Amino acid sequence: MTDDAAPHISFATRHRKVLLGGFSVAIFFIAWQATFLFVPFNPLFISKPNLILDSFVEMLFSGDLLHDLAVSGVPFLYGFTAAVVVGVSVGVVMGWRVRVGYALDPLMTVFYASPLVALAPLVIVFFGVGVSGKAIIIFLLSVFPFIFNTAAGVRAIDRLLINVVRSMGGTEKDLYLKVIVPGVLPYIVAGARIAVGRGLIGILVGEFFAASEGIGYAIARFGDLFALDKMFACILAIMIIAVVLTEGIRWAERAAFPWRIGQ
Amino acid sequence: MSESHALKADIAADDDLVTPGRTGWQRFESTLYGAGSIVVLLLVWEIVPHLITISAGTKLFFTTPSQIGGTLWTMFATGTIWKPLGVSASGFSLGLVLAIAVGLPLGVLIGRSRTLNAMFDPFITAFNATPRLVFLPLLMLWFGLGLGSKVVIVFIGALFPILINTYEGVRNTDRVLVNVVRSFGASEWDVARLVVVPNAMPYIIAGLRLAIGRAVLGVVVAEFFGSESGLGVMMVQAAGRYQVAVVFAGLIVFAALSLAMTALVQILENRLSRWRPQHAGNE
Amino acid sequence: MSAYIQGRNVNLTFRPPNRRPVRALQNFDIDVNEGEFLSIVGPSGCGKSTFLNVLLGLAKPDSGDIMLGGKRIEGPGTDRAMVFQEFGLLPWRTVQSNVELGLELKGVATETRREVSQRLIEMVGLVGFETHYPHELSGGMKQRVGLARALATDPDVLLMDEPFAALDAQTRDLMQVELLRIWQEAKKTVLFVTHQIDEAIYLSDRVMVMTKRPGQAKKIFAIDLPRPRDYEMRVTREFNDLKLEIWNELKDEITSR
The missing domain is CATH 1.10.3720.10 (MetI-like)
Structure with a gap:
């Protein structure tokens, strides 16, 4: 039929979502900047996009920003790695052994539901403000998503698939490589997405308390100094990192586990 | 009623929708283990300071x-x-x-x-x-x-x-x-x-x-x-x-x-x- | 004198965002008499459901006229009601309150609503299930609720969009018997869309075969089988001749691409 011929769909229609999103972001920053044409600008109370951008670029090239990020990154790496190792192991056991699951589920739920960040002052007092104190806070906050998601992933493995692989003469190794790991991995990665956010909170809490360097410390100090353009620049840096990490994991999930789309 | 026959057919089709929940024993067992692990944790936490000697410095950070x-x-x-x-x-x-x-x-x-x-x-x-x-x-x-x-x-x-x-x-x-x-x-x-x-x-x-x-x-x-x-x-x-x-x-x-x-x-x-x-x- | 429902030169094209437009109906004509049971069969996606939506007032044609009892259809109205293929029951409402939905939206008083829903629940054979939620019902029971809900506002025209397609074969047969009984009792004009030629012949006064997309009326068959009809009728010579005739008409539309 003639009307089934591919009609011309304009560029604007096809990329409507991205264009509208970019448009609203642009409007936001322009409005922010333009407000101070009408309202007196008080640099001790608010900053302007152009000043923030200047500070961001300046701190980026002076190396201050990267230094602070690196200082914060080390405990994050330690704490997060420990959370993956401990969380996945505990989760596997909890998911695989029914009785261990019975025993640990309520306990872990209590821990998960408590605002463990409230223990931060104690951790800092006990372990100090260095790498270890921060790493422990990060570990405490980010281990539970791994435990719960891994356990859920193991429980969700279709026992029928195990029998299928066994019946076709599959070995224990086949079982792990072909059924268990592909089944659980998506859950663990989804847990990582949640854990990243909580880990970042851990960094900030640790450094807001008492630190002499690090990105959280920088934000708090620039706040104290009323250097709002620098503070906003650091906030911007954290936002970029947070978005890149979580959206990156989301992207990896879609790329690596296409069969889970829509779940 | 003339349609009572039809109705029965409909309901019979529902039978396979009934899925068994956890049995009573399983529920009891899970509660037992769950509560048990919490009690054990609390007991160990309470008793440990009585079993091992903790240095005065560390004791400052310890509670029961x-x-x-x-x-x-x-x-x-x-x-x-x-x-x-x-x-x-x-x-x-x-x-x-x-x-x-x-x-x-x-x-x-x-x-x-x-x-x-x-x-x-x-x-x-x-x-x-x-x-x-x-x-x-x-x-x-x-x-x-x-x-x-x-x-x-x-x-x-x-x-x-x-x-x-x-x-x-x-x-x-x-x-x-x-x-x-x-x-x-x-x-x-x-x-x-x-x-x-x-x-x-x-x-x-x-x-x-x-x-x-x-x-x-x-x-x-x-x-x-x-x-x-x-x-x-x-x-x-x-x-x-x-x-x-x-x-x-x-x-x-x-x-x-x-x-x-x-x-x-x-x-x-x-x-x-x-x-x-x-x-x-x-x- | 014009027919009770009259469609002339109805055209409708869908324009979904980010996709090419789909022409669903092209110069579609239809005449339905008052009190008639008319079935529409046609290949998948030929626009038969679209036409029901136009009649219901949910879709607006780009051009052409559709009149009901001499009046143009401008939007939804209580003179028409639809029975949906996927039942369309609100899952958070009980059987009774699903049946009362249309009356509620019309602003009918609670006692009157209760009376009407009770009568219809009895009619479709769901007494005792008034306070059940849809998920507690089987497919056949759900569609009984859908039918009762459509009848509750006492519409003149009942639109049925493959209402039994989601049911298993036995339930479907039983529901067809039920539908004929209710139709005879309630005396409505029925437009019934289906994929099944058997079903169309068994239920209808006339069967319309539609072309593939964009949908047009291809041929109309009068079904002169006596009423009341019974199940045995499906194995008679006349029935099977009709079935073959309709199938031959439909076959071209399905096989030619």
Whole structure:
């Protein structure tokens, strides 16, 4: 039929979502900047996009920003790695052994539901403000998503698939490589997405308390100094990192586990 | 009745829908193990200081469940807990109520409109990924120490789970159901009232549950860094004075607050979702 | 004199965002008499459901006229009601309150609503299930609720969009018997869209075969089988001749691409 011929769909229609999103972001920053044409600008109370951008670029090239990020990154790496190792192991056991699951589920739920960040002052007092104190806070906050998601992933493995692989003469190794790991991995990665956010909170809490360097410390100090353009620049840096990490994991999930789309 | 025959055929087809829940023994076993592990943990924690000698320095950082319980008891008996608890609870509830008041309508709006959705999406993605704590120093500058900055940090923490879940729920609205009520001449308002909101309710409740956790977190951190009173302030001061039991007592009160609110939401959910298959059984 | 339902030159094209437009109906004509049971069969996606939506007032044609009892259809109205293929029951409402939905939206008083829903629940054989939720019902029972809900506002025209397609074969047969009984009792004009030629012949006064998309009326068959009809009728010579004739007409539309 003639009307089934591919009609011309304009560029604007096809990329409507991205264009509208970019448009609203642009409007936001322009409005922010333009407000101070009408309202007196008080640099001790608010900053302007152009000043923030200047500070961001300046701190980026002076190396201050990267230094602070690196200082914060080390405990994050330690704490997060420990959370993956401990969380996945505990989760596997909890998911695989029914009785261990019975025993640990309520306990872990209590821990998960408590605002463990409230223990931060104690951790800092006990372990100090260095790498270890921060790493422990990060570990405490980010281990539970791994435990719960891994356990859920193991429980969700279709026992029928195990029998299928066994019946076709599959070995224990086949079982792990072909059924268990592909089944659980998506859950663990989804847990990582949640854990990243909580880990970042851990960094900030640790450094807001008492630190002499690090990105959280920088934000708090620039706040104290009323250097709002620098503070906003650091906030911007954290936002970029947070978005890149979580959206990156989301992207990896879609790329690596296409069969889970829509779940 | 002539159709009684047909009816029986229909009901028979339902038989395979009945799925067995956990048996009584399994439920007993899971409760036993669950409670058991908590009791064992508490006992070990209590006994360890009696079995091994702890150096005086380390002892400063150590407490036992009985000491924590005693501290809690004193705090409630003497009433010293009420003032800081009141301060924390008011910051918590004000922020949460504000988050619901903004998040629900906004979620419905961006769920119903593609244009608004596209325009808000970058902001929601960015703010949801970023730990809201980064804004605390800024908020302290703007709103000062105390209730203002606390309410705002609770608000921005709790807003996004509610907003995003409402949006997801609204977007998942069944087109057929919208057509059904439209075919009876329903207005947009009727569609929202009869289909969109009830359909989104399970999502909203799940969002609310997440929001409670975020809100408690918000209160705790706001009070750690930017307040003069409240439970969090009490805990930081106690940690500085090595009153470890007080820190744990505070943690327990916060956890109880969070659990009580979650239980409230659970009751709400049970009332609202009698129509859902998974709630009809013994799950 | 014009027919009770009259469609002339109805054209409708869907324009989904980010996709090519789909022409669903092209110069579609139809005449339906009052009290008639008319079935529409046609290949998948030929626009038969679209036409029901136009009649219901949910979709607006780009051009052409559709009149009902001498009046143009402008939007949804209580003179028409639809029975949906996927039942379309609100899952958070009980059987009774699903049946009362249309009356509620019309602003009918509670006692009157109760009376009407009770009578219809009895009619479709669901007494005892008033307070059940849809998930507690089987497919056949759900569609009984859908039928009762459509009848509750006492419409003149009943639109049925493959109402039994989601049911298993036995339930479907039973529901057809039920539908004929209710139709005879309630005396409505029925437009019934289906994929099944058997079903169309068994139920209808006339069967319309539609072309593939964009949908047009291809041929109309009068079904002169006596009423009341019974199940045995399906194995008679006349029935099977009709079935073959309709199938031959439909076959070209399905096989030619």
